[in-house]
Amino acid sequence: MHEIRLVGFDGDDTLWRSEDYYRTAEKQYEDIVGRYIDLHDAGTLRHLLEVERRNLKVFGYGVKGMTLSMIEAAIELTGGRIGARDLQQVVEIGRATLQHPVELLDGIRDAVADIAAELPVVLITKGDLFHQEAKIARSGLADLFPRIEIVSEKDPQTYARVLGELGIEAAQFVMVGNSLRSDIEPVVRLGGWGVHIPYAITWAHEAEHGLAEAHPRVRSVESPRQLPAAVREIVTGVRNAR
Amino acid sequence: MHEIRLVGFDGDDTLWRSEDYYRTAEKQYEDIVGRYIDLHDAGTLRHLLEVERRNLKVFGYGVKGMTLSMIEAAIELTGGRIGARDLQQVVEIGRATLQHPVELLDGIRDAVADIAAELPVVLITKGDLFHQEAKIARSGLADLFPRIEIVSEKDPQTYARVLGELGIEAAQFVMVGNSLRSDIEPVVRLGGWGVHIPYAITWAHEAEHGLAEAHPRVRSVESPRQLPAAVREIVTGVRNAR
Numbered sequence A, B: 001m002h003e004i005r006l007v008g009f010d011g012d013d014t015l016w017r018s019e020d021y022y023r024t025a026e027k028q029y030e031d032i033v034g035r036y037i038d039l040h041d042a043g044t045l046r047h048l049l050e051v052e053r054r055n056l057k058v059f060g061y062g063v064k065g066m067t068l069s070m071i072e073a074a075i076e077l078t079g080g081r082i083g084a085r086d087l088q089q090v091v092e093i094g095r096a097t098l099q100h101p102v103e104l105l106d107g108i109r110d111a112v113a114d115i116a117a118e119l120p121v122v123l124i125t126k127g128d129l130f131h132q133e134a135k136i137a138r139s140g141l142a143d144l145f146p147r148i149e150i151v152s153e154k155d156p157q158t159y160a161r162v163l164g165e166l167g168i169e170a171a172q173f174v175m176v177g178n179s180l181r182s183d184i185e186p187v188v189r190l191g192g193w194g195v196h197i198p199y200a201i202t203w204a205h206e207a208e209h210g211l212a213e214a215h216p217r218v219r220s221v222e223s224p225r226q227l228p229a230a231v232r233e234i235v236t237g238v239r240n241a242r
Helices: A019-033 A044-059 A063-077 A084-098 A108-116 A129-139 A156-166 A180-189 A224-240 B019-033 B044-059 B063-077 B084-098 B108-116 B129-139 B156-166 B180-190 B224-240
Strands: A006-009 A121-126 A148-151 A173-177 A193-196 A218-220 B006-009 B121-126 B148-151 B173-177 B193-196 B218-220
Touching: A006 A108, A019 A044, A019 A063, A019 A084, A044 A063, A044 B084, A063 A084, A063 B063, A063 B084, A084 B044, A084 B063, A084 B084, A108 A121, A108 A224, A121 A129, A121 A156, A129 A148, A148 A156, A156 A180, A173 A180, A173 A224, A180 A193, A193 A224, A218 A224, B006 B108, B019 B044, B019 B063, B019 B084, B044 B063, B063 B084, B108 B121, B108 B224, B121 B129, B121 B156, B129 B148, B148 B156, B156 B180, B173 B180, B173 B224, B180 B193, B193 B224, B218 B224
Parallel strands: A006 A121, A006 A173, A121 A148, A173 A193, A193 A218, B006 B121, B006 B173, B121 B148, B173 B193, B193 B218
Antiparallel strands: none
16 A cells, blocks of 8 residues: 655756756857858757757766757857857856856745655756756755755656665655656656646757646646645545555 | 775776776877967966866866866867867767776776675766766676765765765775775765775876875775775774774
């Protein structure tokens, strides 16, 4: 028989703004490349996404990989005409993105504290170890999370490993996050629960998922303030089903 | 009273060759920059180390940070004259370094297996999460390590956190590694034990440490074959001191 014993939270775009900074970075990248080519013809950002995707298996996720992909994409798209000073500006885009302030989503601190008062919580975040640690420190939320897991990919295998190390079965676990692909689908596939809290914008790569609408083990909320009730509803449902 | 309950192993240059690939990368970087400047006058690699060090707090350790630093250093050193195609070659240095084969040090598999037959072991490795995971997978050693910790910095605080999560006191822990700065000194500062196994070459940044010669809780060995005896000597010494 099961009981919910752990609630996981994603970091980027669940606890704090992230995608906005990537979008700003892309805009700045377009401006630099636009000094050499006609942006209307070029499909600049579609090309960048292609370069990022083919590099994912070597660079992994994160800002440094994005920056290296931007440099490569800019050289490709300009036929090698882009100047070194402009490429240095692309490096500066990366540096600025790594150092952006961490802005918590409105109401998220109270929501996490509320849930953490009733159940153990864990932060499970994907991407660059160094950057994620810096963001957690800057977020001021580290005190709420006794345990933090930074992973390179959010697939069922990774969640199974993390839950195994913590001695928790998937059916006892609720994951809260903005990405159906990374936060909800893999946990549901393992037999766990999900609370989906969509963010205003989603990276094209994260928008792809194979989850049916209205899955019985998934709840959706619109704002952090609705999170505690959604988690409580799952906890109660699981308890009553025993 | 204490008993040794866990043995930690570093990855890079302790289990597998790593620094060699960084040195190759630096040599290739010099060749590219040498197309623009007189290498004899330039202190090219000293300049690169300076750029890497000032970037460490933003980029962290690892190949992607090194590659971004190389791009920045090459632009700086050539006064912006370096061409985009040559900068693409710097990106390729990074890509090749991330994909290098993993060559185990001679005898290390048997040494780890020998120690793991008597005591729990953990791999504690520093650097880029994605690259370290790829190397562990390619090393074929994952089966020997039920637990793997990839950390962004190896300081006393990090070791204390990892040991805390594993429920082990520092005095019950032996760390095996090639870097006095990263593997031995911080563990000894916490009250733990170290087995130092120097690698043929050391990155200048890692060569700095504050450990006295012949510390009573540190053993030194010259080859992986001597590791099991060195660990056993510590285990026995601790047991007899009770």
